[in-house]
Amino acid sequence: MDRWSFSTLVLDPHDMVTLPMLTDELSPTNKDVNDALSVGILGSGPTGALLALGLSRLGCRVQIHDPLSADQISSRSRAYAITHSSRRLLERLDLWTSLQPYLVPFRQLCLQDQWSKPSVWFRIADLAPANRNADAIGWILDHQPLMQELLKRLDREANVALQLGDRASSGVGQARDAGFDLIVAADGPKSSHRQAWRLPLWSFPYRQGCLTLKVSLRGAAPATAHEYFRAEGPFAVLPLGGQAFQLVWSAPLNRCRERAALDPSTLLDLLATVLPSGLEPEALLDQPVAVPLQWSLAPKLARGRKILLGEAGHRCHPVGGQGLNLCWRDVDELIALVAAHQHAGLALHQVSARYSCRRLVDLFLIGAGTDVLLRLFSNSWRGLRPVRFVILLLIQRLPLLRRIALQVMTDGPMTILKAPPEWKQRGFRHGVQQ
Numbered sequence: 001m002d003r004w005s006f007s008t009l010v011l012d013p014h015d016m017v018t019l020p021m022l023t024d025e026l027s028p029t030n031k032d033v034n035d036a037l038s039v040g041i042l043g044s045g046p047t048g049a050l051l052a053l054g055l056s057r058l059g060c061r062v063q064i065h066d067p068l069s070a071d072q073i074s075s076r077s078r079a080y081a082i083t084h085s086s087r088r089l090l091e092r093l094d095l096w097t098s099l100q101p102y103l104v105p106f107r108q109l110c111l112q113d114q115w116s117k118p119s120v121w122f123r124i125a126d127l128a129p130a131n132r133n134a135d136a137i138g139w140i141l142d143h144q145p146l147m148q149e150l151l152k153r154l155d156r157e158a159n160v161a162l163q164l165g166d167r168a169s170s171g172v173g174q175a176r177d178a179g180f181d182l183i184v185a186a187d188g189p190k191s192s193h194r195q196a197w198r199l200p201l202w203s204f205p206y207r208q209g210c211l212t213l214k215v216s217l218r219g220a221a222p223a224t225a226h227e228y229f230r231a232e233g234p235f236a237v238l239p240l241g242g243q244a245f246q247l248v249w250s251a252p253l254n255r256c257r258e259r260a261a262l263d264p265s266t267l268l269d270l271l272a273t274v275l276p277s278g279l280e281p282e283a284l285l286d287q288p289v290a291v292p293l294q295w296s297l298a299p300k301l302a303r304g305r306k307i308l309l310g311e312a313g314h315r316c317h318p319v320g321g322q323g324l325n326l327c328w329r330d331v332d333e334l335i336a337l338v339a340a341h342q343h344a345g346l347a348l349h350q351v352s353a354r355y356s357c358r359r360l361v362d363l364f365l366i367g368a369g370t371d372v373l374l375r376l377f378s379n380s381w382r383g384l385r386p387v388r389f390v391i392l393l394l395i396q397r398l399p400l401l402r403r404i405a406l407q408v409m410t411d412g413p414m415t416i417l418k419a420p421p422e423w424k425q426r427g428f429r430h431g432v433q434q
């Protein structure tokens with residue numbers, strides 16, 4: 001089993017079931033289409049589109065709606081930090097190789113604080129051994145090639161009906177009436193479906209926003225990403241290939257908006273004063289966008305056959321680049337549970353209930369972790385500086401601490417307790433060879 005192993009689908013913690021892999025033998029040609037589970041997905045962003053592909057490969061009949069056209073969906077200017085948990089999912093869905101030309105690896109991650117001296121370098125050796133052969137700590141992937149590839153694949157899937165650019169069919173209530181076995185809202189942070197389904201959302205807005213922009217920089221070390229903690233907020237510098245970089249610059253929201261409105265040369269001058277030393281801005285490559293930030297979480301991610309996926313159900317601060325990776329871990333869990341329904345008799349109502357239960361722990365731990373990090377490092381309170389110094393010094397000096405921190409960030413906190421199936425197949429337990 002090299003592409004998708006269901007060997008760890010656990011219906012009962014003590015009852016391991018082994019299921020076929022997600023390849024051609026489960027394609028709709030081998031399955032009675034009328035028996036297939038029907039799923040309506042509202043929203044064809046990176047989360048909804050990836051779920052549609054995964055469920056279609058399981059033989060489900062999928063309808064996916066989005067009020068935006070394919071061009072509008074693909075044309076957003078953003079780039080995502082991709083972690084190892086996302087890599088594994090993309091590999092299982094046979095997308096990794098096609099996306100390879102657009103994935104920009106970083107092999108070093110430098111963590112610096114404006115006030116404390118020690119800078120921490122994470123390198124390949126700090127990854128769990130099971131991840132090291134991928135030869136990168138993470139990757140940066142531009143939104144456009146990602147969405148173009150996902151929509152192209154969906155277009156080819158016989159059992160996916162893509163309804164894009166159709167505002168009428170995306171309205172709240174349309175899918176509910178269509179009699180799907182499962183209805184998934186992947187319609188982003190302002191999810192109208194979450195509101196219509198009366199699923200509550202806990203939301204803690206930050207005073208901070210973030211400015212996202214693409215720039216060309218001189219003086220950057222190759223394949224290196226930076227997370228720089230400044231008093232006004234964290235500042236991430238992510239390589240996009242060559243001299244191009246994505247910057248995610250957090251600061252009070254008003255300040256972000258003022259900066260977004262500056263003319264390019266004034267903004268570049270300002271950037272030169274805040275970038276980590278050695279990096280010099282040369283040119284702006286896109287229009288900066290200021291976005292408000294919040295930590296939000298729906299305490300119930302499902303009700304009956306209605307399910308919240310991706311940013312429709314949660315959002316966290318961009319520090320650590322967790323956002324899309326958390327959304328894709330939702331996708332991973334839901335595909336595994338639908339597979340358990342189809343091949344191991346898990347009742348349909350259990351799919352949504354277990355999805356909600358299982359995802360909440362990961363989402364809460366990452367949301368709370370980024371929130372604590374932010375409160376600790378995004379302020380100029382002198383009393384905290386020694387604490388920051390000691391934390392950075394410990395991470396700098398102790399390889400085990402670096403390994404655990406990197407595993408939490410790139411594989412997810414749950415892998416500390418339970419290894420992903422790929423690790424087990426390759427003889428790794430908790431990322432370490434047996």
Ligand SMILES: Cc1cc2nc3c(=O)[nH]c(=O)nc-3n(C[C@H](O)[C@H](O)[C@H](O)COP(=O)(O)OP(=O)(O)OC[C@H]3O[C@@H](n4cnc5c(N)ncnc54)[C@H](O)[C@@H]3O)c2cc1C
Pocket residue numbers: 042043044045046047048065066067068073078079080081170171172186187188189192193212246248289291309310311312318321322323324327
């Ligand atoms: C301006 C901005 C910049 C960002 N920059 C970064 C970044 O640099 N790095 C990073 O990792 N993350 C970034 N993010 C976060 C990242 O975009 C999200 O993590 C990711 O897009 C979540 O994917 P999603 O599919 O859940 O939601 P979305 O990408 O928001 O997709 C939701 C989709 O649902 C559709 N939709 C809306 N209403 C309906 C409806 N009623 N019915 C059907 N469909 C509907 C929308 O048209 C959209 O296509 C940024 C977000 C924003 C807003």
